[in-house]
Amino acid sequence: MDKFGNNMAVAIFGGTFDPIHNGHLTIASELAQLLDVNEVRMVPCAYPSHRGEPNVLTKHRLAMLSAALNDDDWPLIVDDIELRRSAPSYSIDTVKLLRKEIGADIPLFMCIGMDALRKLDSWYQWDQILDFCHIAVSSRPGYELPEEGSLSEWITRHRSDDLSEMKKTPSGHVYLCDLSMLDISSTNIRAKIGKGDNRDLMMPDSVISYIQKNRLYE
Numbered sequence: 001m002d003k004f005g006n007n008m009a010v011a012i013f014g015g016t017f018d019p020i021h022n023g024h025l026t027i028a029s030e031l032a033q034l035l036d037v038n039e040v041r042m043v044p045c046a047y048p049s050h051r052g053e054p055n056v057l058t059k060h061r062l063a064m065l066s067a068a069l070n071d072d073d074w075p076l077i078v079d080d081i082e083l084r085r086s087a088p089s090y091s092i093d094t095v096k097l098l099r100k101e102i103g104a105d106i107p108l109f110m111c112i113g114m115d116a117l118r119k120l121d122s123w124y125q126w127d128q129i130l131d132f133c134h135i136a137v138s139s140r141p142g143y144e145l146p147e148e149g150s151l152s153e154w155i156t157r158h159r160s161d162d163l164s165e166m167k168k169t170p171s172g173h174v175y176l177c178d179l180s181m182l183d184i185s186s187t188n189i190r191a192k193i194g195k196g197d198n199r200d201l202m203m204p205d206s207v208i209s210y211i212q213k214n215r216l217y218e
Contacts, residue, residue, distance in 0.1 A: 023184035041079035045089035114143040
């Protein structure tokens, strides 16, 4: 039987994961429960179009993500869909590919933060993304919904607060999520490692071991 049957849904959680940390994992786990999806695909981007180059090689970011997840973390899984492309990591291309993979009728959620939502209209073909998926937006300290302009109007037009109704359709809506926000950032973790401070890194032990073994971020 196809693993994507009735009442199935999939979410994607993208990022540089440079490195993956407990904040990422907590948000992804809470999204899996809140959205009631069968999979949350953790998608490391290869060539981020809105930020600088990652600090370590792609193979290391993928290996750290794989080390962070095991069978007990289901439905969180690693998906290297963007690493298999040589082009910049445009979200529209990713959701198009995933839509082809899972079929036309399965609800697909692209999970982003409020900070990303506020800049969504700068993304490549941003106004076509909802043709292929829903967008689930997690809160971020210091960021609020835009209150005016074309992006604000677009969000208002597509926003839904009824998750059960949203999941009856494969795409087309924006849903705001209230999740736990841990005060952790990859930037701060890299700075701590660079200073030789490996205490309280807030990452799985398997990721810390990988970083130490490969002398990353030193």
